[in-house]
Amino acid sequence: WQKVYLMTYQRNIAKFWEWGRKIVCVGRNYVDHCAELKNPVPKSPLIFLKPTSSYVREGSAVKIPTGCSTLHHEVELGIVISKKGGDIQTDKAMDHVGGYVLALDMTARDWQDVAKSQGKPWSMAKGFDTACPVSDFIEKDKISDPHNIKLWLKVNNEMKQNGSTKDMIFNIPYLIHYVSTVMHLEEGDVILTGTPEGVGPVKSGDVMECGIESVISMKFPVQMKHY
Ligand SMILES: CC(=O)CC(=O)C(=O)O
Numbered sequence: 001w002q003k004v005y006l007m008t009y010q011r012n013i014a015k016f017w018e019w020g021r022k023i024v025c026v027g028r029n030y031v032d033h034c035a036e037l038k039n040p041v042p043k044s045p046l047i048f049l050k051p052t053s054s055y056v057r058e059g060s061a062v063k064i065p066t067g068c069s070t071l072h073h074e075v076e077l078g079i080v081i082s083k084k085g086g087d088i089q090t091d092k093a094m095d096h097v098g099g100y101v102l103a104l105d106m107t108a109r110d111w112q113d114v115a116k117s118q119g120k121p122w123s124m125a126k127g128f129d130t131a132c133p134v135s136d137f138i139e140k141d142k143i144s145d146p147h148n149i150k151l152w153l154k155v156n157n158e159m160k161q162n163g164s165t166k167d168m169i170f171n172i173p174y175l176i177h178y179v180s181t182v183m184h185l186e187e188g189d190v191i192l193t194g195t196p197e198g199v200g201p202v203k204s205g206d207v208m209e210c211g212i213e214s215v216i217s218m219k220f221p222v223q224m225k226h227y
Pocket residue numbers: 025026027028029030033037039074105107112193194195
């Protein structure tokens with residue numbers, strides 16, 4: 001019965017997007033990105049959530065939600081959690097990391113601007129269907145130093161974002177610690193660690209290509225949502 005149990009219920013961390021529990025996002029984690037959007041540099045991590053229904057995989061398009069006039073790309077390093085924990089101390093935090101993922105935190109910037117000005121949550125601006133394109137799972141040992149990798153993004157072959165995770169304001173162990181003091185982190189959760197500078201708009205017909213230098217890349221066309 002153990003074999004049957006394992007075959008039926010054991011979840012494959014490498015396919016977290018099929019069953020993962022939550023997507024925790026960190027905002028304003030790079031000084032230059034704070035500056036480009038004229039946002040203050042935070043004193044503690046700015047955290048928000050995306051629903052797992054926003055995951056989209058290569059082979060499908062990113063769809064501009066109806067009513068959104070300014071959809072922005074944000075390339076980010078994602079951390080895939082492999083071990084449940086709450087109140088995780090920074091020196092133990094990396095034990096909870098199962099691997100990594102290249103992700104886009106697609107943002108309906110016009111909706112976010114309205115929400116910000118009215119003191120409302122960002123859920124719609126960040127959580128629409130296809131708002132979270134993700135690459136294949138990246139084994140932990142493929143990235144020896146997650147705080148020194150190059151993240152890039154091109155739109156129609158033109159470089160728009162070209163940053164390094166060495167410029168993160170809050171590092172990965174601290175982010176895991178900080179989030180887990182408020183909400184347990186669980187197997188299959190993903191933490192998006194924020195975007196470097198260079199965010200900007202995409203329109204229907206554009207193609208976004210992004211990557212982690214020497215590790216992985218992915219490509220997504222952009223379309224209007226039709227329903
Ligand atoms: C301004 C934002 O949307 C914050 C964010 O998501 C980021 O990565 O920074």
